[in-house]
Amino acid sequence: MLHHPSVAVGDAVPQILRQWLQALRTCFTAPSWEHVLVLVMGALLAPGKRTVSSCLRMTGRAAAANFASYHQILNRACWSPRAVARRLLGLVVERLVPDGPIVIGMDDTIERRWRRRISARGIYRDPVRSSHGHFVKASGLRWLSFMVLTPVPWTSLVKALPVLTLLAPSERSDHQRGRRHKLLTDWARQGALQLCRWLPGRRIIFVGDSSFAVHELAHAITARATLISRLRLDASLFAPPPKRTTRTLGRPAQKGPALPKLKTLLSNPATTWARIIVSAWYGHGDGKTLEITSDTALWYRPGTPVMPIRWVLVRDPDGKSPPQAFFSTDITLEPADVIALFVRRWQIEVTFAETRVHLGVETQRQWSDKAIARTTPALLGLYSLVSLWACDLLTSTTTPYAAAWYRKTSLTFSDAIGAVRLAIWIGDINQHSPPNRERQNIPPERILRMAQALCFAT
Known part of the structure; x- marks a missing residue:
């Protein structure tokens, strides 16, 4: 031997x-x-x-x-973590999205940390332990992560692959340092514009929850990308302004007459509904039948210019889920495409959970500002790298841990990191x-x- x-x-x-x-x-x-x-x-x-x-x-x-x-x-x-993020974005796009639109989800998460020496720490609502009737506070760091939402070859699921993660310090931390506090939407605007500069010539679609349904953010990124998010049922929507004639006086009107609120369309018998089947609807792996109605309108808020949007109103014919509304700043998108792109963002929460379980996010113990700003984005970026490396080790038909009593229908990140670990152990x-x-x-x-x-x- x-x-x-x-x-x-x-x-x-x-x-x-x-x-x-x-x-x-x-x-x-x-x-x-x-x-x-x-x-x-x-x-x-x-x-x-x-x-x-x-x-x-x-x-x-x-x-x-x-x-x-x-x-x-x-x-x-x-x-530079930004230089690493840019290179990671290039790897993901080159390998998984070589052509077509690039769908990027954005969402925030709380990394629970309690050490007093962590200056950027704040007190936030715990999204995991809280509910509509129960509010739970958590001490920690707030991160805003941008993830490429795309299918990967070794699984039939859409994966959310982090490429850029930004630390959003708390208001107390900014006040103690004498800096102007940035809202989460301010960080989202800067991160979205940074990604647009890194991907010149590519069509980009940003998908976020209701926290990012903000006029200022939509106006900032609309010139370079598309924003899809939730829309309030009582949002102020208006018709286009009437055409000007030679006898029209005054400044050009920004908007026309107000349109009915979306919540009134739910009870209006004249509303026309179309049925679609969404394959990736939450909790329905075999598809979910929904009823939708859609149109274009001008979204308005005092103090900001009007925003042309396509709104989509969704209701559950079974009555098990409350009605929801979504919008897209690209009015040419089909309503079914708006829903299909939005449901991709549900994989973001899966990524946050899997990075905690498999990559130890929240277990690191640094307290210096630079180490904190680097460690968590590095672990989230490692999630994307493992997903890319697994493309060389696994296929959609691979069953590395199959057993007679358990047959997986689709590979998950636990299979991917297991294959990567085996390759490293064998060396x-x-x-x-x-x-x-x-x-x-x-x-x-x-x-x-x-x-x-x-x-x-x-």
């Missing part, structure tokens, strides 16, 4: 991981790049908390004397017959780390 000599300060980074991350190489200096490879390898393999120390242990570097250098990658090293150990007759065995140190990963998995 051929035994590989052990590495003094830890196991070597597998060549396959170096190949996967090669596209990000130019974003880091040569010394930092080797430390980045180790941290990424540890973040993928470590169970439980994703602290720097746990990453070093899982890569066999618990006795490394230069452990502080790995911490400095996050809190001190000179590299340079051949899974098939090597070209020579010498056998290659897994080094004892790596077997020990595999056992530790199993023993301390929870």
